[in-house]
Amino acid sequence: MSEAPEGGPTPGFLVWRLSMKWRVAVDRAVAPLGLTHAQYSLVASLYGMQRSGLRPSQRRLADHTGLEPLYVSKLARALESAGLLERTRDPQDPRAVQLALTDQGRDVTRRAITVVHRLLGQLLEPLGGLDSPRAREFTRDLATLLDAPLDPFIDHDEHQQEQS
Numbered sequence: 503m504s505e506a507p508e509g510g511p512t513p514g515f516l517v518w519r520l521s522m523k524w525r526v527a528v529d530r531a532v533a534p535l536g537l538t539h540a541q542y543s544l545v546a547s548l549y550g551m552q553r554s555g556l557r558p559s560q561r562r563l564a565d566h567t568g569l570e571p572l573y574v575s576k577l578a579r580a581l582e583s584a585g586l587l588e589r590t591r592d593p594q595d596p597r598a599v600q601l602a603l604t605d606q607g608r609d610v611t612r613r614a615i616t617v618v619h620r621l622l623g624q625l626l627e628p629l630g631g632l633d634s635p636r637a638r639e640f641t642r643d644l645a646t647l648l649d650a651p652l653d654p655f656i657d658h659d660e661h662q663q664e665q666s
Contacts, residue, residue, distance in 0.1 A: 517647075524625065531621050532614045536584065542618065543567050544577050545586060545611045548603055559598040560589075575599075586610055 511519075528539040537545070547567050551558050558566070564574040578601055581587045586607035592598035603611060622632060629636040 527621055527625075528618055531617045535610050535614050535617070537610070537614055540569065540573070541577055541581060542614050543569065544574065545581065545603060545607060546615055546618070548587065548601055549608065549611045549615070552603060557600045557602050559592060559595075559600055561598065563601060581607070 525539045528542060532539065532542045544563065544567060547563060548558065551563070551566070560574050560578055561571055564571040567574070569577075578587060578589055578599070582589050585604060587601055587603050589599050589601055592600045626632050626634070626637045626640075629640055631637065
């Protein structure tokens with residue numbers, strides 16, 4: 503286990519472990535619906551965007567989910583083959599591909615959202631449940647961390663000299 507100077511796990515290690523725990527739990531929960539965690543992320547995001555009146559491009563959905571555009575394209579093709587979504591050319595930009603859930607896709611997605619919402623309730627139970635003040639604070643903290651810019655190409659020696 504990655505250890506912090508005090509001897510406990512580092513925040514980075516805990517974030518990684520929680521994300522892995524969540525991914526595996528969602529994979530198992532949505533498997534009976536014929537979905538993987540990544541596919542669920544795509545269809546659930548698409549479902550929410552469509553409910554807001556949007557028909558996003560693959561690129562916009564990639565930006566929204568944090569998945570690589572090439573991976574979104576691969577997932578979209580598999581979901582299209584399964585009859586859950588349709589891919590069409592954007593009339594405004596023939597290079598862009600728009601995505602929309604089919605009727606079957608909306609049905610499967612609604613069921614998957616219900617399953618994952620129950621799973622989220624289980625995950626957040628130690629914090630007092632989904633609607634507890636601690637869970638809301640945890641959500642705000644996660645959003646803050648997701649909004650923090652990271653530069654993976656930082657020169658660590660140079661950065662340490664700047665701190666001195």
